[in-house]
Amino acid sequence: MAAEVTVLIPSYNPGDYLQDALRSVFRQSYRNWHIILVDDASTDDSVAMFQDYLSHPKVTLIRNKYNLGQSRSMNIGLKQVDTPYVIQLDADDWLLPRTLEILVREARKKPEEVAVISGNIRVVVEEKAVGRKEDTPSVFIRKGRNFKDRWDFLLSNSSVWPRFYRTKALRSVGGWPTDDPFEGRYMEDKRILMRLIEKYRFHWIDQVLYVHRRHQYNQTGKMQSYRYITKWNIIDVLKRWGDLYNPVFSVDEDGWVYLVKLIPKNPIVEGSSLHSPEA
Secondary structure (H helix, E strand, O other): OOOOEEEEEEEOOOOOHHHHHHHHHHOOOOOOEEEEEEEOOOOOOHHHHOHHHHOOOOEEEEEOOOOOOHHHHHHHHHOOOOOOEEEEOOOOOEEOOOHHHHHHHHHHHOOOOEEEEEEEEEEEEOOOOOOOOOOOOOEEEEOOOOOOOHHHHHHOOOOOEEEEEEHHHHHHOOOOOOOOOOOOOOOHHHHHHHHHHOOOEEEEEEEEEEEEEEOOOOHHHOHHHHHHHHHHHHHHHHHHOOOOEEEEEEEOOOOOEEEEEEEEOOOOOOOOOEOOOOO
16 A cells, blocks of 8 residues: 655764664554655764665665755655655654554544644653753653644744644645755744644644654754744744734743744734734
């Protein structure tokens, strides 16, 4: 039977972690999948170490000659996708055994206007993880939720996990944006989700479907870059959405920037502000 979902894995120097990601796909209860792994000019031996997986007929390996970053790598992979659905799997994370079965079954029931299906994630924090505090639990669950509209998603300061996309929707917005100052190297999830929610809806399943590993090499450890791109992305979104509001930002105790509220540029009542533009 032809594959129905592509597992798109962007990979840069994942080391041994890549084995967990690949193995989790091969162990899925749902079997009609295809893997596209885009190696972004890794300098470790990860590709050579796992040839038993990468030489399998259900796996396509693409190797970039130069390091292009996460978004450009995934766009390269997207060009090769020939399935109706795509799920992103980072090379240091893994799927639970029934993840694809649950997501595909749910996607079949949803209309075309639903572009993204997500669930909850289990976060595994390694001892040397960047920013880890003594009281940080080594394993915890982060729950997602549904969003009533694009403004609700913007003000949630959140992402969704896993990100199970309708391929047609991804292509309709041009794939992952790379027009930011970092050319798509950071916060690729929020940037593509903001584009998709302009035209489509998201759907959430209240089940743990993905395992995210926090370790000392996570990109999210580059706090200064993430603070900058968080603000840049929100300002960019607001301009695209009509340039009606000024954002108010704050920084939490861990150093993350978040959106507090939106203030109308031309409020009906002077001094008024809105927490939700469509409330």
